[in-house]
Amino acid sequence: MKKKSIQERIKEIAKKPSAIRYEDKHFKAIKRGNFYDYFGIDAEFYVLNDNDQTVVVTASGLDKIISLGKNSSKLYELLSVQYFRKFIESNLIEKLENPIIFQCKYSNGISDIFSFERGFNITIIKNICTAILAARSDGVIVFTKKTKKIK
Template structure:
């Protein structure tokens, strides 16, 4: 790097830091320290062969095995012209894009993950530090751009970017893109790792009984499904609504948390105990979040059809899904 470019980059970094809150600066410093002391890529791949765009992707060595796209790759994926690694931050700083994406996404772009990109055992020129983002951010950006375009808020000159955002959304949903990175990077997540990850949500012994389901949610289900209220107990239909709308999508686990909790109950529980009694404190927090989200969806829905459409799209991330 030339001596002329170094002061410019330093000045840009200072200007960016000046706009951040103390918490954001601390978070950025923490990420930089993680890169220096141990955040590394264990696997690397590229979207070129599968999707036709030259985008590097990585799996990191943190506990979450974070799936990452490089900063330069994010710009390439969105077809942002020129600028290499700085193309995405410059695009976000534009008035139109900034308004479309909002403050939360802009903050995430301003605070990339920094990690060592050299893969152990791979004979290749040293890469050094890589700036990148959790792959979910690409989906968030694409959704925001498409929504803004539908409202007529994007410029005509940005039509190719919006078109590319549509392509990305059509090619991969947020729940699936992590698997795409794992596959392209040659990373095989073992059965044991998956089980250990979901054990974060399930504890070894049953929890003491707590009332985790809001009566308001049941009232909304009665209304939307036209179910008669029993004098004692609840309708059998609620069992399936609870499984399909609460437990199966819990923590984006596609039913794994539910299956582990059932197994835990079968091994350690007694008849009459509830599934949620076999969730860890982490799992209970996820459950409460899920119940709150479903209650919100139910409250704003006028019909069963509208409610299930929201569940299909917002909870499962699919265009079509049939419920019993």
């Protein structure tokens, strides 16, 4: 049996759809839900097919849950501010820098579409809220009239 050249191997891989090419390398979303149904926040969450059936939320969903808007860079901006960093658990930045890549299946009514998403274990919300509350109690974060309603 002749060994394939690198060029032949690349062509062979390129012919396969990405969903098939990567299907064994990433977790798959087996369920999808939306926080809107429970809390009035339009952010989707997914249950993965790993042993623990991990629940994940995307970066944009995380921003919506924490009320930072629709842009996922807002959370990174908050966490990168120097005076806020002392309230952040050491593993929080690591979790944010290493999202879980998982595969989702969407249907457009005609066919199924596979897409890869970047998400975070839902427990990251606790870590972020703990940091925000610690900064608030230390007087580092000042809340506006809009956020004072949350008290």
